[in-house]
Amino acid sequence: MPRYYFHxxxxxxxxxxxxxxxLPDTASARGAxxxxxxxxxGDLQESDPIxxxxxxxxxxxxxxxxxASL
Structure with a gap:
């Protein structure tokens, strides 16, 4: 199974x-x-520049x- 990195x-x-x-494939990595x-x-405070x-x-x-943008 391929390995993907989320920086x-x-x-x-x-x-x-x-x-x-x-993950099984690129589509799964994109969804993740x-x-x-x-x-x-959702975890960031309102004051954090997301x-x-x-x-x-x-x-x-x-x-x-x-x-993927926050």
């Missing part, structure tokens, strides 16, 4: 996902990123396959 990035920060998660973005958006955060999904070869 968090903003204008000035990048938080690497070094563990990743095994969209759900994670929605969940993270407009610039994204979840960037890469595959095992470090190819960018999806970006």
């Amino acid at each position: 968090l990035r903003s204008r000035d920060r990048f938080i690497w996902d070094q563990e990743g998660i095994d 990123a969209d759900r994670a973005a929605t969940e993270l958006r 407009c610039c955060w994204t979840v960037a999904v890469t595959d095992e070869s470090d190819e960018l396959i999806h970006v």
